[in-house]
Amino acid sequence: MLARLQRLIRGFAPGGSAKPRYVFDETDHRVAAAGLLVYAMNVDGVQSPAEKKRVESLIQERFSLDAEETQALLAAAGERNRNALDFNDFTGIVKRAYNVEGRERIIEMMWEIVFADQVLHEFEDNLVWRVAEALGVPVQTRNVIRGRVAERNGVTLSEASE
Numbered sequence: 644m645l646a647r648l649q650r651l652i653r654g655f656a657p658g659g660s661a662k663p664r665y666v667f668d669e670t671d672h673r674v675a676a677a678g679l680l681v682y683a684m685n686v687d688g689v690q691s692p693a694e695k696k697r698v699e700s701l702i703q704e705r706f707s708l709d710a711e712e713t714q715a716l717l718a719a720a721g722e723r724n725r726n727a728l729d730f731n732d733f734t735g736i737v738k739r740a741y742n743v744e745g746r747e748r749i750i751e752m753m754w755e756i757v758f759a760d761q762v763l764h765e766f767e768d769n770l771v772w773r774v775a776e777a778l779g780v781p782v783q784t785r786n787v788i789r790g791r792v793a794e795r796n797g798v799t800l801s802e803a804s805e
Contacts, residue, residue: 667719672740675733676749677702677720679774682730683756687764697759701752730770734777746778747788754792761798 667674680701684694703713727733737749753774757767775785793800 667716669719669723670736671719672736673702673706673716674719674723675736675740676705676752677716678723678727678733679730679737679749680752680756681717681720681724682727682733683753683767683770683774685724686766686770688766689760691760693759693761694756697756701755705748705752730774731777734774738778743779747780747784749778750775750780750785751788751792754789755796758792758796758798761796763798763800 677698680698684690684698699713699717702708702716703710706712706716708716723732737746741749750771753771757763757771771789772785780788790800
């Protein structure tokens with residue numbers, strides 16, 4: 644909230660830009676959360692249009708951003724992803740920034756990305772489980788979230804994959 648107010652004020656200041664520049668610091672919890680979503684989108688080696696669209700809408704909705712801010716956050720998350728060793732570069736920030744419900748929501752968002760293209764790749768499945776473990780989301784809760792998101796996206800889960 645304060646950051647938005649500061650950007651607005653800078654926009655009206657003498658010499659200020661009419662279009663504020665959105666900067667997301669690499670330690671920003673939103674960059675870390677978006678980084679996990681981008682990681683999930685890319686882990687199977689295929690970035691489908693459905694996954695990309697879903698990442699954008701989830702980020703915009705979750706963080707109450709406009710289209711320009713969403714693209715700036717995605718750019719920051721993409722850059723952070725290119726420099727990250729693995730998803731653990733994001734989980735520590737997310738774990739500190741979010742309460743239990745917030746971390747569960749991140750896992751739900753990751754499942755939304757994974758199921759957006761109607762295909763569950765083993766790398767995607769494994770990634771979400773490992774991130775959930777790192778964030779301290781219990782197995783039973785993971786199963787409930789996974790099932791709920793799969794059903795919402797019309798994905799049938801086999802008994803073996805559950």
